[in-house]
Amino acid sequence: MAALDVNGLSHAFGSEAVLKDITFRIDQGAHMLLLGPSGSGKSTLINLITGILPCQSGTIHVAGEAMSGARGRQRDDLRRRRIGVVFQSLRLVSALTVRRNLHLAQRLATGASESGQIDALLDRLGIRHRADAPLRQLSQGQLQRAAIARALIGRPALLVADEPTSALDDANAADTIDLLLETAQAQGTSLLVATHDRRIMDRIGHRLILGEDARAAA
Amino acid sequence: MIAELAFAYMRERVLATLLNVALLALSVAALVMLLIASAQIGERLERNSQGIDLVVGAKGSPLQLILSSIYQMDRPTGNIPLSSLQSLRRAPGVARVIPLALGDAFRGYRIVGTEPGYLSLYKAEIAAGRMFAGEGDCVIGAEAARALGLTVGQRFIGGHGMGEDDGGLGAEHEANPFTVTAILKPTGTVADRLIITSIDTIWHMHGIEASQDNAAAADPEITALLVTYRNAAGAVRLPLMINRETNMQAAVPAIETNRLLSLLGVGIDGARLFGWLLALIGGLSIFVAMLNAASAREGDLALLRVMGATRAQVFGTIMLEGTVTALIGALTGVLTAHLVIAQITWGQSPLAQLGIEPWRWNGGEAAIDAIVVGIGAMTALVPAMRIFTANLATMLGKSAG
Numbered sequence: 001m002a003a004l005d006v007n008g009l010s011h012a013f014g015s016e017a018v019l020k021d022i023t024f025r026i027d028q029g030a031h032m033l034l035l036g037p038s039g040s041g042k043s044t045l046i047n048l049i050t051g052i053l054p055c056q057s058g059t060i061h062v063a064g065e066a067m068s069g070a071r072g073r074q075r076d077d078l079r080r081r082r083i084g085v086v087f088q089s090l091r092l093v094s095a096l097t098v099r100r101n102l103h104l105a106q107r108l109a110t111g112a113s114e115s116g117q118i119d120a121l122l123d124r125l126g127i128r129h130r131a132d133a134p135l136r137q138l139s140q141g142q143l144q145r146a147a148i149a150r151a152l153i154g155r156p157a158l159l160v161a162d163e164p165t166s167a168l169d170d171a172n173a174a175d176t177i178d179l180l181l182e183t184a185q186a187q188g189t190s191l192l193v194a195t196h197d198r199r200i201m202d203r204i205g206h207r208l209i210l211g212e213d214a215r216a217a218a
Numbered sequence: 219m220i221a222e223l224a225f226a227y228m229r230e231r232v233l234a235t236l237l238n239v240a241l242l243a244l245s246v247a248a249l250v251m252l253l254i255a256s257a258q259i260g261e262r263l264e265r266n267s268q269g270i271d272l273v274v275g276a277k278g279s280p281l282q283l284i285l286s287s288i289y290q291m292d293r294p295t296g297n298i299p300l301s302s303l304q305s306l307r308r309a310p311g312v313a314r315v316i317p318l319a320l321g322d323a324f325r326g327y328r329i330v331g332t333e334p335g336y337l338s339l340y341k342a343e344i345a346a347g348r349m350f351a352g353e354g355d356c357v358i359g360a361e362a363a364r365a366l367g368l369t370v371g372q373r374f375i376g377g378h379g380m381g382e383d384d385g386g387l388g389a390e391h392e393a394n395p396f397t398v399t400a401i402l403k404p405t406g407t408v409a410d411r412l413i414i415t416s417i418d419t420i421w422h423m424h425g426i427e428a429s430q431d432n433a434a435a436a437d438p439e440i441t442a443l444l445v446t447y448r449n450a451a452g453a454v455r456l457p458l459m460i461n462r463e464t465n466m467q468a469a470v471p472a473i474e475t476n477r478l479l480s481l482l483g484v485g486i487d488g489a490r491l492f493g494w495l496l497a498l499i500g501g502l503s504i505f506v507a508m509l510n511a512a513s514a515r516e517g518d519l520a521l522l523r524v525m526g527a528t529r530a531q532v533f534g535t536i537m538l539e540g541t542v543t544a545l546i547g548a549l550t551g552v553l554t555a556h557l558v559i560a561q562i563t564w565g566q567s568p569l570a571q572l573g574i575e576p577w578r579w580n581g582g583e584a585a586i587d588a589i590v591v592g593i594g595a596m597t598a599l600v601p602a603m604r605i606f607t608a609n610l611a612t613m614l615g616k617s618a619g
Contacts, residue, residue, distance in 0.1 A: 094517075
C-alpha cells in the first residue's frame with residue numbers, strides 16, 4: 001500500500017490553473033523531493049495532500065484512505081491520524097515547551113500521551129536536554145528538530161516538510177535533513193519534502209518537479 | 219487540551235493577563251463594596267429602629283436626634299427633663315417609653331443609661347451573668363465585650379465624651395467604677411456595641427442624687443425617650459403635640475432613616491455607575507488584548523489546526539482564556555471588596571459603628587460576578603469567531619513562511 005497516491009490531480013484558483021493532471025506515488029517508507037520555483041504550485045499541492053484545501057479534480061489517497069472527496073472534518077481527521085507536517089518557520093505552539101508540544105501533538109494524533117516515546121524521540125533528535133526549556137531559549141536548529149519531533153510523534157504514514165531547511169545555516173540544514181531522513185526511516189514514515197534549497201537536493205533521489213522547472217527538466 | 223492551551227497562553231502574556239484581571243477586580247470590588255454597604259446599612263438601620271415609633275429629645279436636628287439615640291452615632295441634641303418621661307408614659311396611645319441617658323463612654327464604646335426594657339427592643343439575651351440592678355452594675359454588648367476584653371465581674375472606669383477617637387479615654391469617673399454583671403449574646407444590632415447600665419448609675423456618676431421616683435427633688439435630666447405607640451392615634455397626635463406644645467422635639471425614625479438613605483443613595487448610585495464604567499473598561503481591555511493576541515497567535519492556531527485540532531477546540535481555547543481572565547478578575551474583586559471592608563470596619567470607624575459585617579456574603583455578589591464573567595466571554599467571542607471562521611490555507615499562507 002502506498003503512503004501517498006496522487007492521480008490526475010488538477011487545481012485552479014478562479015480561472016487560474018495552478019496544478020494540471022499531477023500523478024505520482026510514494027511507497028511506504030520511501031521519500032520524494034517536491035521541487036519548483038515560487039508560484040509553481042508546491043504549497044497548493046501540499047495543502048491538497050494534507051487536506052487543508054479541498055480537492056477539485058483527481059484523487060489523493062493517504063495510506064489507502066481517500067483525502068479527495070472527503071468533507072472538511074473528515075480531512076482534518078485523516079490529517080490528524082496519518083500526516084505529519086513540518087514548516088519552514090511555523091514550528092511549535094509558542095506558549096508550550098517542546099515536551100508539552102509533543103504531548104499535545106501525540107494526544108491530537110492518537111488520543112493518548114506516552115512520555116517514554118516522547119523522551120526516546122527527543123533523545124534520537126538530540127534535544128531531550130531542552131525539552132522543558134521555554135521556546136525562546138532554543139536555537140533555530142533546535143527549534144527545527146523539535147518541529148520534526150512534533151510532526152513524527154504521532155507515527156504518521158506520511159511526513160510532509162515544506163521548506164524545512166530554508167531558514168537554517170549550512171550546518172543546521174544538513175543536520176536537519178539527515179535527522180529527518182533518519183528518524184522517518186526509523187519509524188517507517190514516508191517523506192515528501194518541498195524545497196528549492198539546493199543544499200539538500202542530492203539527499204533524496206526521487207523528485208517531482210513542478211512549473212517552469214518541470215519543463216526545463218523535461 | 220483546551221484548558222492547557224488557554225492557561226499556557228495566559229502564562230505567556232502574564233503582564234497583560236494581570237492588567238486585565240486587575241481592571242476587572244477593581245470594578246468588581248467597587249460594585250461589591252457598594253452592594254454590601256447599601257444592603258447592610260439599610261438592613262441595619264431598619265433592624266436598629268424596629269419597635270421604636272418616635273424619639274423625643276432636645277430641640278435640634280431630628281436626624282441628629284435619631285442618629286444619636288437609636289444608632290448611637292452622633293452627639294445628642296441636648297437634654298430633656300426627667301418629668302417628660304412620666305408625662306409621656308401617661309399619654310394615651312403610648313405603649314412603651316424607654317429613657318436614655320448618654321454622654322459617657324469607655325475606650326470609644328458608648329455607655330447608655332437606660333432600663334432593662336431597652337434590651338428587649340433588640341431581643342438581647344444574657345450570655346453570662348445577670349441583668350444590671352444596683353449602682354455601678356452594667357451589661358456589655360457582645361462585640362464591645364470582645365473588643366474591650368471585658369468579662370463578668372471585671373471593673374472599669376468610664377470617662378466623658380462620645381467621640382469615636384476620644385470618647386471615654388479619660389478616667390473622670392474614677393470614684394464610680396463600673397462592674398460587669400453580664401455579657402450579652404450577639405444580636406446583630408447596635409446593642410452589640412454598647413455598655414448598658416441604669417440611669418441611676420449615670421446620675422450618680424455625675425453627682426445627681428435623684429431617682430425616677432423622686433424626680434422633682436433635683437430636677438434631673440435625661441437625653442432622649444424611645445417611644446412605642448399603642449395604636450395609630452398616638453402616631454397622629456403625639457408628634458404634633460410635642461413639637462408644638464413643649465420645648466422638646468419628636469422625630470419619627472422611619473422618616474429620618476428614609477431621608478438618610480436617600481441622601482446616601484445619591485452617592486451610592488453615582489459610585490455604582492462608576493463601578494460599572496470600570497467593568498466596561500475592563501471588558502474593553504480584555505477585548506483589545508484578546509483581539510491582538512488572536513492576531514499575533516494566528517500562526518499558532520493554524521498550526522494547531524494542522525496538527526488536527528478542530529475549529530471548536532481552537533475556538534474554545536480563545537473563549538476559555540477570556541472567560542477565565544474575567545472569572546479570576548471577578549473572584550479577586552469579591553475577595554478584595556471583603557478585605558477592604560474588613561479593614562475599614564476595624565475598630566471604631568463610622569462604618570464599624572453602622573455594624574457592617576465584612577464577611578457576610580450577599581446574593582448580589584454572584585450576580586455581579588456572573589455579569590462580569592459574561593462580559594469577559596462576550597469580549598472573547600469576536601476574536602474567537604474570527605479564528606473559527608478563518609480559512610486555514612489563508613492563515614498558513616500568512617504564517618508558515
